[in-house]
Ligand SMILES: [Ca+2]
Ligand SMILES: [Ca+2]
């Protein structure tokens with residue numbers, strides 16, 4: 001039987017279960033920044049069959065640093081389980097960091113909860129880690145976490161890890177996480193963990209950068225920076241940001257990771273290029289998997305170029321790892337004058353292949369094979 005216990009500075013153990021609390025950070029009234037430090041259940045670690053409560057956090061406003069831990073400040077091990085926690089960012093110049101479950105690592109059979117982060121309209125710098133600030137190992141699992149920031153001012157920056165900011169190893173499994181940001185100038189988004197090794201499996205994540213009215217940079221990785229050993233990427237959907245203002249927006253999309261080595265395997269991912277309005281610029285650099293070495297294998301990926309009226313993908317689009325043997329495909333949606341393979345103009349330029357589709361253009365870097373109807377989809 002579980003026993004409900006209020007917040008403790010120590011550990012949660014045995015069948016202790018943290019209460020469901022509402023924690024509100026202080027607003028700032030002085031000219032220097034202040035820090036709110038909020039923890040949902042345990043100031044120490046969680047062991048045995050302990051559980052975190054479902055907590056609700058509100059960050060403070062006006063030049064405030066909010067640092068929030070949904071369940072445990074330190075580690076989660078054994079069969080411990082995080083609660084489903086909710087964080088809402090403060091307004092005006094707040095800097096928000098939210099760890100959904102453990103500030104440090106998760107091991108054994110621990111499980112992260114399903115946590116939710118919603119940024120305030122003027123939350124300036126947001127860092128979200130869905131489950132563990134450190135590593136996830138053994139048979140531990142990340143929860144299904146959700147991050148949303150609809151920024152109202154220019155210059156907002158978001159960093160997101162769906163599961164762990166460190167390594168996922170052993171038989172660790174990432175959750176199915178969701179990232180959605182619009183109006184932000186810089187997004188660095190990783191679906192699962194910084195690195196994945198052992199037999200870690202990435203979750204199936206939805207990572208979406210919305211519209212900005214000006215330049216900026218978005219880096220989206222479906223699973224990790226680097227995958228090694230027998231790590232397996234999830235089947236992720238990545239959407240680059242669009243640009244309705246001036247300046248240049250750069251989208252870097254990696255279906256799995258920057259590098260895959262050992263016997264790691266990429267997932268089957270769908271990558272949407274970002275768009276730009278007339279007079280603004282978008283640059284899409286797309287990798288279905290990442291740089292493969294050793295015995296690493298890529299998945300079956302789809303690269304989507306979808307125009308939306310005056311918002312088009314334009315001509316600065318490159319696919320870095322298009323592969324016919326992996327059954328990758330290129331899809332054009334709502335591109336004016338392009339309904340079938342016959343509407344495409346395909347030329348070679350040194351070691352590249354250039355596809356012209358109406359006003360849009362896609363370059364397949366280091367690809368000199370002959371493209372056929374089977375390589376394309378139209379809608
Ligand atoms: Ca909690
Ligand atoms: Ca979580």
Ligand SMILES: [Ca+2]
Pocket residue numbers: 174191192202203204205222223233234235236
């Ligand atoms: Ca993933």
Ligand SMILES: [Ca+2]
Pocket residue numbers: 233255256266267268269288289298299300301
């Ligand atoms: Ca892939």
